[in-house]
Structure formats: C-alpha cells, structure tokens
Amino acid sequence: MNICFLTKKEKPGVEEAINIIEKITSNIDVYDGSLSNLFPSAIIEKQYDLLISYISPWIVPKAVLEKTKRWNINFHPGPPDYPGIGCFNFAIYNSAKQFGATAHIMDTTVDAGRIVGVNRFGMTKKETVETLSKKTYKALLVLFKDVIKHVITNNSLPKCDEKWTKAAYKRSELEQLATIDLNMDKAEIDKRIRATYYQGKPAPFIELGGYRFEYNPDR
Numbered sequence: 001m002n003i004c005f006l007t008k009k010e011k012p013g014v015e016e017a018i019n020i021i022e023k024i025t026s027n028i029d030v031y032d033g034s035l036s037n038l039f040p041s042a043i044i045e046k047q048y049d050l051l052i053s054y055i056s057p058w059i060v061p062k063a064v065l066e067k068t069k070r071w072n073i074n075f076h077p078g079p080p081d082y083p084g085i086g087c088f089n090f091a092i093y094n095s096a097k098q099f100g101a102t103a104h105i106m107d108t109t110v111d112a113g114r115i116v117g118v119n120r121f122g123m124t125k126k127e128t129v130e131t132l133s134k135k136t137y138k139a140l141l142v143l144f145k146d147v148i149k150h151v152i153t154n155n156s157l158p159k160c161d162e163k164w165t166k167a168a169y170k171r172s173e174l175e176q177l178a179t180i181d182l183n184m185d186k187a188e189i190d191k192r193i194r195a196t197y198y199q200g201k202p203a204p205f206i207e208l209g210g211y212r213f214e215y216n217p218d219r
Contacts, residue, residue: 001152002027004048006056008034012134013141017054020145024152033057050151053106054144055137062108071157072106074113075144077136079120083111084168088132089177091123093195099123099132101140103147105157115162119143129198180206180215 003021007014009032021028029048031040039058047067053060053074065072078087079100091099100120107113119139123132150158178196180189193215196204203214 001025001049002047003029004043004046004051005030006051006053006058006060007032008055008057011055012137013144014054016141017144020148021052024148051106055140059110060106065106065108071151073116073147073151074104074106074111075140075147076102076104076111077133077140078102079118080115080162080164081166082169083164083166085171086169086174086177088129088136089174089195090169092127092129092132093177093191095125096123099136101136101143102162103143103158109168111168112164115160115164116157117143117147117160118162119146128194129196133198178202178204180204182206 001024003025005018005021005028007017007030009015018028018030029043029046031043033040033056035057037057039061043064044061047069049069051060051064051068051072053072055075055077060072076083076087078091079098080102081096082091082099083102088099098120100118102111102115103117104111104115105113119142121135121139147158150156174196177192180192184192193204197215197217203216205212205214207213
C-alpha cells in the first residue's frame with residue numbers, strides 16, 4: 001500500500017502515528033510543515049492508495065483528493081461540535097463538558113466530510129488550552145490506531161453515525177474571541193484569556209490608539 005502522510009512533526013503523537021504506518025508499509029511519504037509552508041508540490045505529481053492528514057497545516061487540493069485510489073482521511077483534534085480552527089479555544093469559552101477527536105473523509109470543504117470515527121472525553125471547568133490540547137492529542141492517537149487498524153484489517157472504513165453539527169470555525173472568529181474590549185467585565189476578560197492563551201502562540205489582545213497590546217502573564 002502506497003501512503004501519503006501529512007503532518008506537523010512537533011505535535012504530540014505524530015511520531016507514534018508514523019511508526020504505526022511504517023509497520024504497515026514501507027511505501028510511505030511523510031510531509032511535515034507549518035502554516036507558512038506551501039502545499040508540497042511533489043504530492044500533486046503522485047498517486048496514493050491512502051492519503052492521511054494528521055494535524056496537518058494544509059488544505060489538500062481537490063485534484064489531489066480525486067487521485068487517491070482508496071481514501072483521504074483527516075484526523076481532526078476536536079469533536080464534530082468543533083470543526084475548523086480554534087476548536088480548543090471555543091470549547092473552553094463555551095464551558096463544554098466534553099471534547100474529543102474526529103476522523104473523517106476529506107472533502108473540498110474543511111472539516112465537512114463523512115465522519116468515520118469519534119473519540120470523546122470529559123472536560124473540567126478549569127481546562128486551559130494547554131491541558132485540553134494534551135488530552136486531545138492522546139485521544140487523537142487512540143482514534144488513529146483504531147481507524148487505521150480497521151481500514152487495514154477489513155479494507156473498508158469504520159461505520160459511524162456521527163454528523164458535524166456546525167460549519168467550521170474561521171480564523172476571523174478566533175481572532176474575535178481573542179480580542180479584549182474595554183467594556184468587558186473582569187469575568188469575561190478572564191474567560192477569554194483562559195480560552196485563548198497558550199505560551200508561544202498569538203495571545204489575547206487589546207487595541208488602543210492603533211497599537212496592539214498582547215497579554216503576557218510573565219510581565
């Protein structure tokens with residue numbers, strides 16, 4: 001089996017996922033990247049039996065999806081209630097009681113294809129982006145193992161009745177969530193900071209006089 005694996009290698013669980021695929025086949029092309037990287041042009045010239053997107057930064061072009069012989073599967077760090085970007089952030093802001101990970105067939109629309117697996121877990125009232133992301137990456141790896149095992153053993157996709165419950169969150173919506181306003185009370189400000197702050201990432205912010213001031217707990 002010829003497999004393409006798209007990912008961000010610095011994310012937890014990625015090396016374990018790659019090792020699982022390497023035990024299945026030696027014909028694996030791994031592409032590691034970030035949001036600043038263009039979609040790998042080498043993939044466009046190839047054809048794969050299976051294309052896997054595992055915490056990948058790229059939206060796979062339609063022409064590539066259509067060339068895959070069997071399936072294009074995306075492993076999304078978020079349940080069907082939280083498609084798109086900022087899934088951790090919105091779940092924390094909404095005080096969700098559950099979170100999880102989703103496996104689905106890739107479509108031309110982000111996080112909208114047929115769902116083939118979901119792995120959920122409970123959330124606490126004190127979740128931060130850091131604690132929730134760690135739990136989610138563990139759940140995602142478990143889901144990955146289950147889905148891939150089923151695909152290889154049965155030469156078919158797992159059956160799942162889950163559906164996406166909303167359209168994918170957009171970057172502009174995440175930016176709005178991270179925006180602090182002078183009219184907000186302390187409870188709302190604290191809630192937004194907890195929902196959007198993660199060390200080393202763009203922080204919650206306030207704009208004054210044409211300048212942007214970001215939250216920094218270390219200063």
